Amino acid sequence: MTVPSKVAVVGGGRMGAGIAQVFAALGSTVVIAEAADQKAALERVEVGLARAHERGKLDADPTEILARVTTVGSPDELPAELDLVVEAVPEIPSLKVEVLTLIDKTVSAETVIASNTSSISIAELGAALNDPARFVGMHFFNPVPASTLVEIVRAPATSPDVVDRVRAWVSLLGKTEVLVNDSPGFATSRLGVCLGLEAIRMLEEGVADAESIDRAMELGYKHPMGPLRSTDLVGLDVRLAIAEHLESTLGDRFAPPQLLRDKVARGELGRKSGRGFHDWEVK
Structure with missing residues (x-):
């Protein structure tokens, strides 16, 4: 080719x-x-x-x-x-x-x-x-x-x-x-969003802070990047749009947490805005 x-x-x-x-x-x-x-x-x-x-x-x-x-x-x-x-x-x-x-x-x-x-x-x-x-x-x-x-x-x-x-x-x-x-969310978004949304819910519920949640997945499961840092990289607005689409096609398990909606409303979109679940302005 x-x-x-x-x-x-x-x-x-x-x-x-x-x-x-x-x-x-x-x-x-x-x-x-x-x-x-x-x-x-x-x-x-x-x-x-x-x-x-x-x-x-x-x-x-x-x-x-x-x-x-x-x-x-x-x-x-x-x-x-x-x-x-x-x-x-x-x-x-x-x-x-x-x-x-x-x-x-x-x-x-x-x-x-x-x-x-x-x-x-x-x-x-x-x-x-x-x-x-x-x-x-x-x-x-x-x-x-x-x-x-x-x-x-x-x-x-x-x-x-x-x-x-x-x-x-x-x-x-x-x-x-x-x-x-062809299927809603394909393979990568469907799995990635599922993990990312649960990590946001854990943060929302006070289970641990963002750094600890990410480090747990990086060290415990050998993920190269934790789910919250990954969400920052993708863009919180992008992840919210994907979650809303998956919720409409696959059901409530993809319902976006209120914390995600609030951060997007405040303009905290991740790396591209300087702040999301982590502070990127000092990176």
Whole structure:
């Protein structure tokens, strides 16, 4: 399998920029569609490449890689001829459907369309496309350049050829794939959110402080990161949205604790805001 020559990412936030970075580093020409701030999206890629180079994770010149990345303001400004488009906008079903509809109208019929959703049904999102056979879930993890996992989500309509192509691309990125069938929360979000919500309930009930809960899982169960620190990394707002979606599809066991709702309302969103269950401003 050859490297995809032309890739687009819709959404230039932390996840979208990370996806753009790894494909550009692989050798792909990448276009980021970002409505809010194209300059900021490009700067995220630039900073990510510089950090990877400083840590010895990138042999090529970051400037040369960045030259392969451009931006546009909307999905309908993307070029038609693309190998792959990855949708990476926030976990709002109506927004994703709107964006995927624009992508579907813009790119050629041969382009693979993927969603980076962490919990929303691929079959439901794919219903917005004229040909859902070319649609698949590509769930990357934060931070994308350092994470070794991509969860590939196969809906009933997804073409086996599309799955094979995506699996090959993930391998070329130097990452490991897990293939799951379409189900609410897939495998990773369903298990990760379950553990994270229980940890929040324990904190809420005064069982232990955040540092102790995380250290217990890190040392006792060899988790590389405790569930509360992991929630901070993902983003409390993101985890709340996923929990609400899973509650609506899988039941009360995924009901978000009030503490999570309160922290999101206060703007304590985790690492990106400087504070969540831990203080990140001193990190």
